[in-house]
Amino acid sequence: MKRSVDKKKIIKDLRDKKQKKPVKKNITFRFYDDLIEDFKADCEKEGFSMNSVIEKLIEDFIEQ
Numbered sequence: 770m771k772r773s774v775d776k777k778k779i780i781k782d783l784r785d786k787k788q789k790k791p792v793k794k795n796i797t798f799r800f801y802d803d804l805i806e807d808f809k810a811d812c813e814k815e816g817f818s819m820n821s822v823i824e825k826l827i828e829d830f831i832e833q
Contacts, residue, residue, distance in 0.1 A: 779825050780815055786825075 800808075812819045 774826070776811075779822060779829070780817070783817055783821055783825055 808822075809819055812822055
């Protein structure tokens with residue numbers, strides 16, 4: 770099932786969010802090159818790290 774992603778909401782939430790810095794763990798995922806390159810370009814264009822966007826996507830997924 771394909772999920773709809775509200776890119777503007779994610780960007781707004783990241784800008785508005787004031788986080789405490791909890792302990793983080795490393796995890797590795799494998800993605801297709803073209804997907805990562807497009808994602809990286811969009812993150813750089815919006816001024817966010819790929820990590821912060823992925824964290825927000827996971828948080829939103831868990832909350833649903």
